Amino acid sequence: xxxxxxDYVNLLRPDLPPPAVKWTGFPKYNFVGGHNDASSVPVExxxxxxxxxxxxxxxxLSTYGLESGPLGYRxxxxxxxxxxxxxxxxxxxxxxxxxxxxSLQGLDLVNQVLLAPGDTVIVEQMTYGGAITxxxxxxxxxxxxxxxxxxxxxxxxxIALDDLQRRGVRPKYIYTIPTVQNxxxxxxxxxxxxxxxxxxxxxxxxxxxxxxxxxxxxxxxRPQAMRGMSNDDRVxxxxxxxxxxxxxxxxxxxxxxxxxxxxILAIKSDGGSGAVEQMILAEYCPAHFEAHVRTLRKTLRRKxxxxxxxxxxxxxxxxxxxxxxxxxxxxxKLPDRVxxxxxxxxxxxxxxxxxxxxxxxxEAGAGQKRIRLCFAHPSExxxxxxxxxxxxxxxxxxxxxxxxxKEHR
Amino acid sequence: xxxxxxDYVNLLRPDLPPPAVKWTGFPKYNFVGGHNDASSVPVExxxxxxxxxxxxxxxxLSTYGLESGPLGYRxxxxxxxxxxxxxxxxxxxxxxxxxxxxSLQGLDLVNQVLLAPGDTVIVEQMTYGGAITxxxxxxxxxxxxxxxxxxxxxxxxxIALDDLQRRGVRPKYIYTIPTVQNxxxxxxxxxxxxxxxxxxxxxxxxxxxxxxxxxxxxxxxRPQAMRGMSNDDRVxxxxxxxxxxxxxxxxxxxxxxxxxxxxILAIKSDGGSGAVEQMILAEYCPAHFEAHVRTLRKTLRRKxxxxxxxxxxxxxxxxxxxxxxxxxxxxxKLPDRVxxxxxxxxxxxxxxxxxxxxxxxxEAGAGQKRIRLCFAHPSExxxxxxxxxxxxxxxxxxxxxxxxxKEHR
Numbered sequence: 001x002x003x004x005x006x007d008y009v010n011l012l013r014p015d016l017p018p019p020a021v022k023w024t025g026f027p028k029y030n031f032v033g034g035h036n037d038a039s040s041v042p043v044e045x046x047x048x049x050x051x052x053x054x055x056x057x058x059x060x061l062s063t064y065g066l067e068s069g070p071l072g073y074r075x076x077x078x079x080x081x082x083x084x085x086x087x088x089x090x091x092x093x094x095x096x097x098x099x100x101x102x103s104l105q106g107l108d109l110v111n112q113v114l115l116a117p118g119d120t121v122i123v124e125q126m127t128y129g130g131a132i133t134x135x136x137x138x139x140x141x142x143x144x145x146x147x148x149x150x151x152x153x154x155x156x157x158x159i160a161l162d163d164l165q166r167r168g169v170r171p172k173y174i175y176t177i178p179t180v181q182n183x184x185x186x187x188x189x190x191x192x193x194x195x196x197x198x199x200x201x202x203x204x205x206x207x208x209x210x211x212x213x214x215x216x217x218x219x220x221x222r223p224q225a226m227r228g229m230s231n232d233d234r235v236x237x238x239x240x241x242x243x244x245x246x247x248x249x250x251x252x253x254x255x256x257x258x259x260x261x262x263x264i265l266a267i268k269s270d271g272g273s274g275a276v277e278q279m280i281l282a283e284y285c286p287a288h289f290e291a292h293v294r295t296l297r298k299t300l301r302r303k304x305x306x307x308x309x310x311x312x313x314x315x316x317x318x319x320x321x322x323x324x325x326x327x328x329x330x331x332x333k334l335p336d337r338v339x340x341x342x343x344x345x346x347x348x349x350x351x352x353x354x355x356x357x358x359x360x361x362x363e364a365g366a367g368q369k370r371i372r373l374c375f376a377h378p379s380e381x382x383x384x385x386x387x388x389x390x391x392x393x394x395x396x397x398x399x400x401x402x403x404x405x406k407e408h409r
Numbered sequence: 410x411x412x413x414x415x416d417y418v419n420l421l422r423p424d425l426p427p428p429a430v431k432w433t434g435f436p437k438y439n440f441v442g443g444h445n446d447a448s449s450v451p452v453e454x455x456x457x458x459x460x461x462x463x464x465x466x467x468x469x470l471s472t473y474g475l476e477s478g479p480l481g482y483r484x485x486x487x488x489x490x491x492x493x494x495x496x497x498x499x500x501x502x503x504x505x506x507x508x509x510x511x512s513l514q515g516l517d518l519v520n521q522v523l524l525a526p527g528d529t530v531i532v533e534q535m536t537y538g539g540a541i542t543x544x545x546x547x548x549x550x551x552x553x554x555x556x557x558x559x560x561x562x563x564x565x566x567x568i569a570l571d572d573l574q575r576r577g578v579r580p581k582y583i584y585t586i587p588t589v590q591n592x593x594x595x596x597x598x599x600x601x602x603x604x605x606x607x608x609x610x611x612x613x614x615x616x617x618x619x620x621x622x623x624x625x626x627x628x629x630x631r632p633q634a635m636r637g638m639s640n641d642d643r644v645x646x647x648x649x650x651x652x653x654x655x656x657x658x659x660x661x662x663x664x665x666x667x668x669x670x671x672x673i674l675a676i677k678s679d680g681g682s683g684a685v686e687q688m689i690l691a692e693y694c695p696a697h698f699e700a701h702v703r704t705l706r707k708t709l710r711r712k713x714x715x716x717x718x719x720x721x722x723x724x725x726x727x728x729x730x731x732x733x734x735x736x737x738x739x740x741x742k743l744p745d746r747v748x749x750x751x752x753x754x755x756x757x758x759x760x761x762x763x764x765x766x767x768x769x770x771x772e773a774g775a776g777q778k779r780i781r782l783c784f785a786h787p788s789e790x791x792x793x794x795x796x797x798x799x800x801x802x803x804x805x806x807x808x809x810x811x812x813x814x815k816e817h818r
Binding site: 004005006007008010011012013014015016017018019020021022023025026033034035036037038039040041043044046047048050051054055058059060061062063064065066067069070071095101102104105108112113114115116130133134170172173206232233234242246247248249250257258259260262263265266267269270271272273274275276277280377 | 413414415416417419420421422423424425426427428429430431432434435442443444445446447448449450452453455456457459460463464467468469470471472473474475476478479480504510511513514517521522523524525539542543579581582615641642643651655656657658659666667668669671672674675676678679680681682683684685686689786
């Protein structure tokens with residue numbers, strides 16, 4: 001028999017988030033999270049790469065730094081430098097690239113070197129939920145700026161920067177997801193990028209550019225990264241292999257000039273990011289990355305089409321959305337009378353998991369009519385069934401869509 | 410031409426550590442860090458495991474949770490549960506095991522849920538340098554308690570707990586490395602473990618037990634883990650595969666009861682620890698772990714013998730140390746007139762890297778006569794040459810060892 005369990009309650013930090021609940025498996029219709037298409041994982045090629053690189057260099061696992069130093073496995077940094085030059089119009093040396101445990105660690109590291117409680121940051125009003133919760137936990141002031149069909153609004157950004165300047169506040173950064181914005185899936189135009197870089201220079205506020213979805217633009221031609229467009233280190237860039245190869249690999253990267261990188265490196269006290277995964281990617285990518293992502297994009301586009309078709313069939317005009325320029329999610333607006341936070345809870349009881357809009361917005365108001373639907377992981381059949389179930393729940397609770405909606409295709 | 414680089418200085422958090430210096434490769438005689446014996450990395454078997462598990466389950470990499478949930482890959486947790494039951498006399502369910510990115514992440518997670526600035530923790534007066542720097546960065550009060558040949562002194566611990574209680578301070582935990590203490594390499598007796606658990610109960614202070622070296626006791630029979638000896642969750646346990654398989658894998662684990670685990674899990678926002686490494690270990694370990702570690706221990710013991718022999722030959726009586734019970738390091742006391750911090754700097758100029766004692770102690774004073782020498786990574790020849798060079802530098806600067814020392818064997 002166990003004794004009365006030791007009570008940690010009075011020993012906990014006072015500002016912790018609520019405890020996790022026990023994990024009981026994924027819901028049947030899983031439209032949340034950055035999961036990807038399972039059959040697209042290049043299993044055979046990854047296994048071959050693992051076998052080759054481990055046999056050739058496995059002994060280097062005996063050192064933390066893999067004989068490449070704390071920035072990460074050198075051949076992987078070399079591949080990333082070549083890829084960014086080719087795909088993102090961005091020149092960087094391998095000393096400006098840090099391999100991170102997913103781009104999430106990039107977010108954490110940048111936050112850790114720049115942010116103290118009470119600081120102010122600018123983010124897109126609709127943005128990645130994980131970025132918002134991180135900033136909330138750090139106790140910083142979050143200023144949300146409007147996003148339109150072209151991404152972060154430069155006009156709204158100027159107003160926000162002006163307003164902060166008048167109040168004597170210099171924000172620590174402008175966080176943006178320019179290419180396949182999360183959740184709106186827009187791709188920011190070059191003109192808009194130029195305007196935002198101009199405002200960054202004018203107000204002396206760096207841009208923190210999260211390009212973790214940039215490989216997934218349908219046509220394959222992503223615009224130049226904002227870091228590539230500037231030449232003075234004012235843009236901090238993060239990217240990832242989570243969306244292009246597999247999320248469970250936990251390999252991302254951060255690009256910054258040495259003055260900032262040297263501060264980031266000084267607080268990256270994790271003993272390095274996972275070495276085997278770095279080695280496998282470095283072995284796999286030069287020969288296979290481009291062709292793999294080309295095929296993956298087609299698969300994702302096909303699944304998106306199924307998602308759109310299902311939404312049209314089930315919700316008719318009640319579901320409004322733009323056709324995404326790439327990525328793995330759809331940002332859907334439902335009629336005013338639908339409380340999507342409540343819809344999310346009810347849908348989960350029917351085995352359908354979606355992100356309520358409020359989690360992806362800096363201000364709850366407008367988010368209450370939105371949901372975010374990830375389509376990369378579920379099969380086409382699961383997408384169809386899940387959207388039908390979601391519509392069923394929504395109709396029962398909110399009378400949306402109207403019963404006749406199915407005929408309105 | 411690059412423009413004038415953007416100046417981040419005024420945007421940085423005020424309390425950052427100094428910037429990192431550019432990495433220029435390992436020194437020739439590298440006696441620091443938890444690196445391991447390169448030829449002992451089981452390269453062929455790891456490659457085979459990678460190949461098998463990736464082909465069988467590689468598609469699950471498409472989800473963050475590998476279909477095992479946020480605690481980590483289930484087969485690896487199952488192996489760890491069996492291993493801890495057999496080797497460490499510790500029963501736990503797989504819901505009490507969290508896979509971490511090295512035991513360092515275990516340290517960070519426990520610190521993050523328990524510690525706020527101004528809190529107090531008890532640690533061994535000589536302890537892992539990375540634990541000390543982490544605590545310093547968190548702004549907590551560190552109370553160092555004496556370590557003797559039996560590990561953390563229970564008599565000194567009682568005095569410290571008494572003193573804190575009188576001042577109305579309840580420390581957040583007692584951090585100890587019971588098996589192959591770092592840096593003293595002692596193994597705490599069962600009697601001492603019992604005494605410390607008794608004090609933990611008496612004063613209501615949990616024990617935070619770091620067993621990352623416990624697989625490397627020369628005879629193979631590690632004592633029961635303190636968490637195994639208590640039955641009320643008062644002991645938080647961390648362990649690692651870094652020392653037994655390879656440090657670059659970055660796979661460790663944390664064992665705690667669900668009330669605490671659910672708080673830890675809520676702040677582990679890294680998208681999971683590296684999946685491929687978890688899968689490879691889970692595939693490799695059941696068949697190979699035990700035999701591998703048995704062989705590794707012999708290799709390490711042999712290298713330690715070379716290190717001891719070299720120190721005797723070069724330093725004679727001037728170098729004092731106990732024969733370690735296991736592990737990868739030797740904790741050496743030099744005569745009073747040697748300033749080991751200065752010795753460390755001078756030795757590095759001769760290509761010899763050692764840890765100065767002050768980095769591994771909570772109070773600088775006594776540490777100034779100590780150095781920590783890791784012997785697992787360098788070859789036997791490098792150990793001999795490196796110790797000779799170290800003696801040369803030490804003799805030149807501090808007249809220690811006396812010139813005749815080599816004859817005193």
